[in-house]
Amino acid sequence: MTIKPAITSPDDFAKSLDAELRVFLDFIQVLQTEQEALIQGNVDFLVELAQLKSEKAVLLSQYAMSRNRFLSTQGCAPEQGGMGKWLRQHDNPQIAEIWRKLLECAETAQQLNQINGVMIETKLKNNQQALTVLQAAANKSALYGPDGQTHAPDMGRPLGKV
Secondary structure (H helix, E strand, O other), X not given: OOOOOOOOOHHHHHHHHHHHHHHHHHHHHHHHHHHHHHHXXXXXXHHHHHHHHHHHHHHHHHHHHHHHHHHHHOOOOOOHXXXXXXXXHOOOHHHHHHHXXXXXXXXXXXXXXHHHHHHHHHXXXXXXXXXXXXXXXXHHOOOEOOOOOEOOOOOOOOOOOO
């Protein structure tokens, strides 16, 4: 999917914002699916979702740049405040409603992404702890030493010594 290179009219702007909204809704769906995969422990699917999430994020960035360029050509700051100024200058309820939905989507996506990040961090921490326990157990029960000879596991201090 590619975006129109330049927005030249309010009608183009409405169409571009509507397309941005559809991509944002898709992005939210990917984040929700990612959350389900995290809950289910479906690691293989997470790799696919990461690629899809990245593609959607790139598209959203392109739409934001296009929107900001248009706002700049209209004498408005390329930011949320500039969009508010543009909406006050142009009585366009359709664009105002799309913008409201975009802001809601951005908030939802931020919340989902934060929750998913915490879930990933927790899983990584748990995996690291489990790996540490396994490595410690493996080191204690090694049957062969570096010289290839069998060795009894080190169980602490030798008997008969204080």
